[in-house]
Amino acid sequence: MTSPQDTSSQGRYPAGGRAFPHRNLISIGALQTHEILFLLDEAEQWVELNRHASKDSDALNGLTIINAFFENSTRTLLSFEIAGKRLGADVVNMHAAQSSVKKGETLIDTAVTLNAMRADAIVIRHGSSGAVGLIAGKVDCPVLNAGDGQHEHPTQALLDALALRYTLRERGDASSDGMMNGLTVTICGDILHSRVARSNILNLQALGAKVRLCSPPALMPSGVEAMGVEVFYRFDDALDGADVVMMLRLQNERMDGQFIPSPREYRHLYGLTRERLALARPDAIVMHPGPMNRGVEIDSDVADMEGRSIITQQVEMGVAIRMACLDVLTRRARKLPGWAEGEWA
Template identity: 75%
Template sequence: MRSSATSYPEGSAAFPHRGLVGIAGLAPHEIMFLLDEAEQWVDLNRHAQKHRDLLSGLTIINAFFENSTRTLLSFEIAGKRLGADVVNMHAATSSVKKGETLLDTAATLNAMHADAIVIRHASSGAVQLIGDKVDCPVLNAGDGQHEHPTQALLDALTIRHAKRAFNGLRVVICGDILHSRVARSNILSLSSLGADIRVCAPPALMPVGIEAMNVAPFHNFDAAIAGADVVMMLRLQNERMQGDFIPSPREYRHLYGLTLDRLSLASPDALVMHPGPMNRGIEIDSNVADMVERSLITLQVEMGVAIRMACLDVLTRRARGVEGWA
């Protein structure tokens, strides 16, 4: 599904960045370039033979200082399907737990001469800090409340497969906007591509000044979801909360949970998304999450492998001496 309406420069000029730390700073054509590059891997992943030796001989380190299941597994599968040697580093078994500084860890990773490093960290800015200290491309797999760029890219790829275009698309992002790096990256990505973004959250979970990100903020979910084409739900990030942000899970579901009745307020063909993991019965009901004809949640997982394959491919082209990427 390469976009015929998209034009971008040839070779490395199409994506001149050394790494992928965030969506911020990417031009719309650079985002579309990555989406287009992912399409070949969507096709490959749907065949019985899913392996290519494109990155044979290269080493990818997945350095996860913060726990993850979906993102780590997705990056691992992506690297292995491209033929790379993939090494996973878990924070629970790393020297960080023994008091090693982030800069020392960066120096250690750099000394291992990896060809790309995928980093997930609980602190905003940690990925950029490491990226500045290593010689290879760095991919941000989520850093604190900052960004989660590959999640935004896979969400955009999912929406494009379902809706074909972004211009004028009405997208509602509802949930814990304040603590969500997924929300931030999606706002940056989808608004850049021409979508109309509404964000909805309780007052305590809505960032101050969110209007500056070119979105319409709502506290009333019924008003926000009216006429929506895509409804993206977010979980409550209790691990990042200190204090009482909501009265109770039951009250939160009543006001901000996606139910069948509430979905009926959206466009008749509105689609449902969730980055996972889901808290069923709180931010989304099971009979909504499991709607075969409306839910894109499993498609998001599929698109995640493809977009991460594309990112690993594109960001290692210079190291591999690909023509036009010197």
């Protein structure tokens, strides 16, 4: 199976390379709504492929993808690795603990080294906000942001939207234009340290959804209202009438224990239980980007609730979204008709 050369027939975006003119995928904030819709639509072909017994494609045959992870990851790294291999690419994983960065090499030196290896795309996760953008400016190939500090995690937001769209479609509630107008999404948890929250706010709002944020005061970023969200400090109020409840992990590694009194008290005030979920709409969808702290921000019987929780679907959609992003960003290098010409945005 090879990628399509022109998917503009749906009329939601321009033809060829104009549908997604960006060289890199660093931030959801840099994308227009039609570009987000294009990536979601592109991912759907890979969802179908991944559900077949034979999952191989030759779309990226002969290309080399480097996954450069300067921050620990299991789920995201595995998802990108599977995505690259299913597209037929040669995939190389670089772990920070085994790299020269641990020996004092600067980030720019690392970027220059990676560039000299002539990769066709580089996927980067880094603990510092802006680090991925810095590397992207020093290499000649497309760069995908797999999470940088507290900045953004664009493919997570895209996979969340794709999982949500599939669920709404199965329920008969999906919009024919791919938008999510009228949907109310409550995001609860450690907003302050969450790049996932930031990317989801931008992505969901671009698609027309209304976003609510809820957390303890110490975990709510100052001035976040400027992003057009509603801010709540009482979880029960934030859940009232919500169509979607997205829980976030407490990032204890970034807190040093000073933000919450105890996990037990946090669960009492902000944990998603069956009783609390009943305050949202009767068919409200439950999401979590993982990994979960079961019994803290979400109870197991909610996380595993059939018909309501789509957490495993989020994992499934992650592979498809990353396949779509790798496919789209390498189309110019592969000189596909309609993509070989034109300048990068």
